Amino acid sequence: MTMSQSILLESGTNELEIVTYTIGESLFSINVMKVREIINPMPVTAVPQAHTAVEGVVQVRGEILPVINLAQCLNIESIKPLEETKFIIAELNQMKVIFRVDEVHRIQRISWEQIEEPGSLSMGLEETTSGIVKLEGKIVLLLDYEKIVVEISDSSGYEGKKLPNNEDGLNRGDKVIYIAEDSHMLRQILEQTLTAAGYKKLQFFSNGAEALEQIEKLAKEQGEGMHDHLNLLITDIEMPKMDGHHLTKTVKEHPIARTLPVIIFSSLITNELYHKGEAVGADAQVSKPDIEKLVGLVDQFIFNV
Secondary structure (H helix, E strand, O other): OEOOOOOOOOOOOOEEEEEEEEEOOEEEEEEHHHEEEEEOOOOOEOOOOOOOOEEEEEEEOOEEEEEEEHHHHHOOOOOOOHHHOEEEEEEEOOEEEEEEEOEEEEEEEEEHHHOEOOOOOOOOOHHHEEEEEEEOOEEEEEEOHHHHHHHHHOOOOOOOOOOOOOOOOOOHHHOEEEEEOOOHHHHHHHHHHHHHOOOOEEEEEOOHHHHHHHHHHHHHHHHHHHHHOOOEEEEOOOOOOOOHHHHHHHHHHOOOHHHOOEEEEEOOOOOOOHHHHHHOOOOEEEEOOOHHHHHHHHHHHHHOO
16 A cells, blocks of 8 residues: 555645554554555564664665564554564654554544544553544544654654854844644753753743644734744644644734744655645744754744844
């Protein structure tokens, strides 16, 4: 099964398509925009000193890709022999990986409004789940695949980046930035990085709906003066309640907030999907984990440097 690169969903509708799959008795999903292909499994070449959830690597159409056993990663007992499982080839954070799962079901279209924040799950998967959706009376977990890959690789990809030394005369300390990001790990990284660069007034939101509510409130209270109280918005794409594309589209259609610079910072910024951000009016798009580029763009849009 191959995934069409031309996703049919119109940009900014707050909808997404998910592929559902099972591991053991549990039902999971992954955003179609992350999926490149679903194939039958093939022999895996073991890699010395790899994480216990990394089976090894395989070659697919000339590319050497790591194979992550999600059952092992999530501490769930698989009920399928290896030869009856499936490989989901995914692309995220500028890299391709393979997730081994028990069985792949079908593609379904849902709204981000249907996805709830994980809260307190009783399944022990709180740390690796980014959202919960109820489909046909069943609970489906949307995993935080970026966090899974980061923990397995023991590297976030954000280390060693060259950031502004805060000695260039720019007064970053009084600039206000809103950040919509559902990942606790990414919120911490963004806070540490932007603070180190000199930005002190950061306000975080765990989904697009919360960020939009605050932006609209500010616009109503301050009118055009809102831009003296808010200088820039950074948003992820995948978030419960409201995704970053819908958030961006709504901001850019707002009579007052429309001139607010919006940077989309997401693992879904690929050559094939870049047009989606353009369609909703994003001022810039940066693929995770290129945080050096992100900080440079923040300076560019706030200070016109």
